[in-house]
Amino acid sequence: MDPIVIxxxxxxxxxxxxxxxxxxxxxxxxxxxxxxxxxEKTALVTGxxxxxxxxxxxxxxxxxxxIVFNGFGEIKEIETLQATVRDEFSVQTAYxxxxxxxxxxxxxxxxxxxxxxxxxxxxxxxxGIQHVANVEDFPVEKWDAIIAINLSSAFHTTRLALPxxxxxxxxxxxxxxxxxxxxxxxxxxxxxxxxxxxxGFTKVVALETAHSGITCxxxxxxxxxxxxxxxxxxxxxxxxGLSNDDAKKGLLSEKQPSGEFVTPAQLGExxxxxxxxxxxxxxxxxxxxDGGWIAQ
Ligand code: NAD
Numbered sequence: 001m002d003p004i005v006i007x008x009x010x011x012x013x014x015x016x017x018x019x020x021x022x023x024x025x026x027x028x029x030x031x032x033x034x035x036x037x038x039x040e041k042t043a044l045v046t047g048x049x050x051x052x053x054x055x056x057x058x059x060x061x062x063x064x065x066x067i068v069f070n071g072f073g074e075i076k077e078i079e080t081l082q083a084t085v086r087d088e089f090s091v092q093t094a095y096x097x098x099x100x101x102x103x104x105x106x107x108x109x110x111x112x113x114x115x116x117x118x119x120x121x122x123x124x125x126x127x128g129i130q131h132v133a134n135v136e137d138f139p140v141e142k143w144d145a146i147i148a149i150n151l152s153s154a155f156h157t158t159r160l161a162l163p164x165x166x167x168x169x170x171x172x173x174x175x176x177x178x179x180x181x182x183x184x185x186x187x188x189x190x191x192x193x194x195x196x197x198x199x200g201f202t203k204v205v206a207l208e209t210a211h212s213g214i215t216c217x218x219x220x221x222x223x224x225x226x227x228x229x230x231x232x233x234x235x236x237x238x239x240x241g242l243s244n245d246d247a248k249k250g251l252l253s254e255k256q257p258s259g260e261f262v263t264p265a266q267l268g269e270x271x272x273x274x275x276x277x278x279x280x281x282x283x284x285x286x287x288x289x290d291g292g293w294i295a296q
Pocket of ligand 1: 046047048049050051052053070071072073098099100101126127128129149150176177178179220221222223224225226227228229
């Protein structure tokens with residue numbers, strides 16, 4: 001055979017092998033389109049009866065994960081929510097009502113998840129509350145509750161999830177921080193302290209797991225229109241005599257350049273990326289999705 005033809009075949013073969021090597025595989029896009037990325041995995045999402053946690057739980061269920069729900073709410077509504085997710089995505093679900101401010105209840109929830117599904121593969125520390133007041137007026141019990149729910153609960157779930165993740169050499173820990181994990185706002189002392197704390201905690205867990213198949217990252221949303229933010233919209237509307245719509249516009253225009261709310265579904269997609277194999281080298285980041293808030 002002509003040596004030029006042989007050389008052409010040789011280089012075509014080398015190029016094909018190179019392009020199909022792991023450097024160029026678009027596994028995330030392919031996996032997510034098939035909806036099987038988290039099949040046979042279990043995701044526990046704290047505070048998933050509402051808002052962002054529910055958005056993330058739904059996205060993970062859409063990728064085949066069994067879901068352990070947690071959070072407050074009417075038991076009938078939570079049962080309906082679980083049934084909807086089971087029917088829509090053909091996954092298993094469970095619910096534990098642990099109060100995230102109580103370490104003993106968090107331990108019971110983690111044991112429940114281990115007994116039911118053999119451990120937690122994807123842990124999303126999302127439960128959170130807010131209280132707005134100047135430091136000198138900040139109720140001490142609100143400070144303690146915000147630190148316990150928004151920060152310490154993540155320490156407890158993480159320390160309890162890590163042994164089984166280490167045994168499988170695979171795990172994803174996703175902490176829902178906030179833009180307030182990166183910058184401050186007046187009247188949010190406890191929230192900003194807790195969210196900066198969780199960004200720091202994320203980095204330490206990422207370093208301690210750096211040589212394993214476990215990653216730990218934080219997501220930092222800007223304004224998302226959930227019950228937590230609607231309370232702030234209502235307070236603004238009452239204080240300034242505004243309509244609900246004008247209060248929302250005012251809230252957004254102060255901080256979020258896009259002038260639009262981030263959605264729970266968008267945050268779910270980002271969480272799905274962080275849970276993917278494509279993100280296995282994303283470690284210890286605090287990733288903002290905030291309509292430009294932090295860019296200012
Ligand atoms: P949300 O009020 O809609 O949901 C909060 C969830 O946490 C609910 O399921 C609630 O039942 C649960 N929860 C509250 N206290 C709990 C406790 N003690 N134990 C167990 N569960 C408890 O609020 P959201 O806006 O979806 O907030 C979710 C997370 O996102 C929080 O950590 C919040 O700080 C963060 N976040 C929200 C925004 C936003 O604009 N909404 C922005 C940045 C970050």
